[in-house]
Amino acid sequence: MNISHNWLQTYFKEKIPAPEKLAELFTFHSFEVEGMIEIKGENGKIADTVMDVKILPDMAHYCLSHEGVASEISFITGMKMNDRLAPEIKATIKDEPKVEIEDPKFCRRYMIRYVDIGSSRPSSSPDWLKCSLEAIGQRMISPLVDISNYVMYDIGQPMHAFDADKVKGSLKIRLAKDGERITLLDGRELILTAKDNVIADDEGPLVVTGAKGGRRAEISETTKKIIIESANFEPSAVRRTSTKYDIRSDSSKRFENEITQELASQGMANACDLVRSVFPDAKFGPIVDIYPTKPKQTVIEFDPSYIEERLGVEISLEDSKKILERMDIVVSSTGSASKPFWKLSIPYKRLDLVIKEDIVEEVGRIYGYDHVIGILPMKLKQAPDANPTFYLCEKIKNILTAEGFSEVILYTLVEKGMVETLKPLARDKAFARSDLTHGMASCLEKNALNADLLGLEAIKIFEIGHIFKKDSEEIHLAIGARQVKKVKGFKSEDLIKRALETLEKELSSDFSENGIFSKAKIQTNGIVEIDLSPAIKSFKPSKDVKDLDFRPASVNRYLRFSSYPFIVRDIAVFVPESIQAEEVWSSIEKGIKDASANGLLTRHSLFDTFKKEGKISYAFRMIFQSMEKTLTDSEVNGIMEKINGEVKVEGWEVR
Amino acid sequence: MNPIKSAVTGNEIKAGHLHPITQTIREIYSALYELGFEVALGPELEYEYYNFDALNIPKDHPARDMQDTFWVKGMSASDRGPQGQELGRRLLTTQTSAGQVRYMETHSTPLRTVVIGKVFRNEATDATHEAQFYQVEPLYVDKKVSLAHLKGVLEHLFKKLFGDKAEIRFRPSFFPFTEPSVEVDVKWQKPGESEPRWLEVVGAGLVHPSVLKAGGIDPDLWQGLAFAFGLDRIVMLKHGIDDIRLLYGGDLRFIHQF
Missing domain, CATH: 3.30.930.10 (Bira Bifunctional Protein; Domain 2)
Incomplete structure (x- = not known):
């Protein structure tokens, strides 16, 4: 996921660490940084740095956004984040969209409101919005779509906007009917089944829920009135559908990893605030908020000495508490000094924190795993049984x-x-x-x-x-x-x-x-x-x-071998009995050198010797092979000629 | 044993070569045996339950995306485990972690074992990726197990594999079956290189309580540590092998080098 350094800075008054330093902090306390790209401004100077961060499934509940990543900076450094709550925009028009939810287990929250965007309407997004989205590689589409996208990359809440005049009747979040069709924004047509969730109006599906919008109620240049939606859907159902149709999107990715229902109101507030700043004449309707079951806040109760025990490092309860409080976890201590007991109230967005082991990890990674000093398990009295x-x-x-x-x-x-x-x-x-x-x-x-x-x-x-x-x-x-x-x-x-x-x-x-x-x-x-x-x-x-009795393992370095064919040649040399095989071989070697073929001899061996009438015959086998090409017979014949020449110079006979 | 004579020349025959994977398994095994770890070998054709569910990887969870799986056609999905649990579909095992719960089910605590086996991933192959490779996965369950033990065992093992100068460091990570989870880097100076480098080679952590429970172990009394690494990568690093496919080609021009 792309994260802009400038964008992260907007959450802090203080200057955040430079990109290189930040990448190091993330690597050792949060997640991997897989790449960094510098963005040059018009003057040729570096205007922003974009980091590609790898967010794994546990942190994906709260970290698939700039705000989430910024919160990690705050956890690690202790720097305070700005208060960024958008002001609530009061309704000035009376209409409210009609909506019905078929399955409250699937649609866990649904917030919508009408916005009449008015007559003052810019054709493109303001520069700051453009800069932010373009930095992380997003295409500019239209101010309303850009705002939706911005909110998603900013706080992690996927948003949707319908052209209100194209929505016929009331909205319904329901299962599709077998064979129902939808044309997606990219023009693809899907034939849905009764296992897929859609948002539909009286005429049929408008959106494949959580994943992709359809064409029918798409925002256009002539759109006058919109419906802004901020919702929350059950992860595995979104995942099944998006996988089935291969329509994974940045929005489905966030739902699939599960985000808190509580985030929907922040999404709605931020989006409306932005709409008002870009469309100064916009008028807003009342917010319809269907929220079947508000989640219970997670509470983790445990003896905090568990933290030290599992990490295997010394860390005071006071230090652990400070780290947790940076995460907006409320720590209430009920035990005594000798027998401490903690009750932790976990922020809604931290769906990754459920059991005490999760807390061990939070303290461990922020405190720093470099504090862990290795120790060996106790020796066993008896060797284990052989498998x-x-x-x-x-x-x-x-x-x-x-x-x-x-x-x-x-x-x-x-x-x-x-x-x-x-x-x-x-x-x-x-x-x-x-x-x-x-x-x-x-x-x-x-x-x-x-x-x-x-x-x-x-x-x-x-x-x-x-x-x-x-x-x-x-x-x-x-x-x-x-x-x-x-x-x-x-x-x-x-x-x-x-x-x-x-x-x-x-x-x-x-x-x-x-x-x-x-x-x-x-x-x-x-x-x-x-x-x-x-x-x-x-x-x-x-x-x-x-x-x-395992022998020591080989320490050899691998030597690349040729993938080209080899050629075998034998040579038998008749010499006086007093001559040793080594002498004959060095004469052969000389011939190979004459032919500048040193690199081509891969292997040689003395494979036969016999004596006759005071003379001795040595037969050598030679293997020629090139690392670069297929050797030809005539090339090897050339080598053999040089060898024969050298042997004859010695006065020996090639048989 | 008498030396073997060649039928042709009457010369003594040279010993054959063990595959470098076997040689490295033996090194790892010997290092861990010193600490009391015994080998466990799991099946290569595994149940969905041991490969995923028992490892705290629910169905339809993004964590299942972390591995591409070879599912197997048309095998019965009605088998049940020792606790009556549904074992689900069959697959070619994607991780030696699958052997963890199997081992817990059949052995009593405390445990020290190392699961070694061939695993499979449905990925396109190239010089650094194979659809089959070997994994090694030590598991240690005892009272009061901590990250310090994890680091101690890792240091012991990697000093044996890469020499006494090898160092270990942790970075935060995520695996569904461990909590906390860490990525382990090993600092090693390759032959021919002037500076040692940090290599990311191991995934590790303390065994997730859900996994202990799946194995019938009470997580309030026992904790565990586990780590896993690809053996092929270690073999390649040690011997400077630049193409993983050489390991499975059966080519003696390769095997006879070790």
Whole structure:
């Protein structure tokens, strides 16, 4: 929400803190300031600063307005706010609008009066009003609409004005009839249902209550007489309708967060005062005020030592009281010095203050959370019991990583499954996965393509995760292996078989149930998936978590890897037996340097050596890859030529 | 255990890599275990009751807007909880806080637990947002719990995670399930940066009495503290990872770096 620094200043005689300082105070005592924009005047100097403040739901009862935000300045600094009550304007015309409320639980207060705006009518709002609204990013519409908006951003009470001559018969706040239509101010037509609240006249809906006005009784340049409305509506009903039709507005936002019914009279008084100042000939009718149930004032009674206890800081009752009194909370103390007891009377607008914990927060944030000094909870005599699921899963992870398997965590939302989400992010993410195997299969596939790059003969991975069936959620383990380097008589499944045997051996003492791992069926795609639930159920929870022997976590910084394809090249060099592999490699490296290709060699390894007739052959595998582009064969051929050249200079033979 | 030999070369096989999320969970777990916190794991498919109602987030309340939820199609909405309460519709859990009341229902006071789990938000994904991520949520219920305890536990944890120089500060905030609520900043000097910076990483507070009541705990006798943070962000900060999607891509070029 945009808040103007100049506007805030109008609530105080004293100079309020400068924008930067104010932002800091708000951040540590009230709410976040998400941005600040300086507004330049005609002379190029800074005329105003607008702060974008983030008001969360609790403070939204009283802080979605300049007055609310100004009150925070007063709470924090102790500066006194001006008395800004608008004078009451007496009725000089007799007419009063007829109005009927169908549901007093929904329409909690309804104030209206006629205003004859007279002949002296400016075509645009006065400069000060224009400056204020434009600073916070509001468009100027017409003086009457601008006044309504101003009152809302000033004190937080949404206002509405009808063209009185366009209203046929009497007003009624009622549920819409199924199929009733309304054309909104922006031209959109809504077809309403019997769950939506409207303000209607004898001909039909004029306003979608609390959210958006309709075109039929819209104020125009020729409007002579208006009905000013200041009302209060039940939050969740406004919210349901505004959400359903996507017609959230600054007005519905305030009703949805709930504001006090008491504010309506202030809204009416302020709006009328402004109308009179802009339209000097305006004549006002009597105020019709339908107020079914005036709210009871909230009273919180408690032992105030609770404040100190919960905050964990030393703060005197006197200091707490001062903070609360700045908030216009009436503190009456009935207990004794040794056994204090407080009765707090809460201002109507502070709908966020209901229980004593709310008071702890008010004192805490204004006093300053920087006073809190950390302490640790008391040591326990006995270490807590191990959580069987956690213990088992972590132990499996230890065993499998020791077996050379790496852990992956894949996506839960996938293309197919048994449990479907209502509004999927994408068509291929509409379901919660019903197994781990599908994800694991494509994960194996993708990683197999990078086996050379990773320097792996086999891709070995596992995942432990939740899967979702029609009526159950299970924790599964999937292990996947893909032997990339072909070996006669050796299959990917053999890698998994070994892992399962180890799991069974290492874990058998922890369970009463046997064969959970060793009897699991390995699928032909080199994946096994096991439901861990029986293992968890039969787990003997006597284990100390320290047995898990967590290794220190990696402190490595992530290095970006190339997303372009790589090229593999092998080279075998025949050299006299006395020559070491390192010497051969440094000659190869020289060649790579000659080709200015240092940055392109991602990995190399000596993968084969053999001796023959007093000579030795060293075979190296090199992986070339660029961070910026796809390497071409001819580029790598160029590098190989330079390498061959260097090797030949040494008098060695490239095989 | 015998070292494993490669079927091809006969060389010893190198150990595999644990996912950096697991590694960080273990660090957090170890730090909190020292203070007597045991792990609690909740379901990922949750009831509306535990995810919202029990956490003092009424229906049609603006606080429900604070998270975009994945609701699940056509699952029975007639299930009831241990106190006979309606459990409502099913959803992919949006917050580990959902595990709080579940834990209170099944354990007796005092409580020290840390809920760890995958959570889901219906948000467009990019380098810093994922529809799935991990949360960690310690909960401590005892007699006379205060914000000073909250700060103490946070300091202990974040000094273990970010080193002894890490500092903690509170700013006012709002969560329906805590009162008072605070936003927690951690001061940390990233490797390669010359100055430490304040990072907003944790939401915290004292457990709201309504939540204790929902868990069958008398708030006049017991109080609690709770905080929650996104694990992915911590992992990303610690390792300098610039794209959250790397965590769930299953790419060994990434995982083998840790």
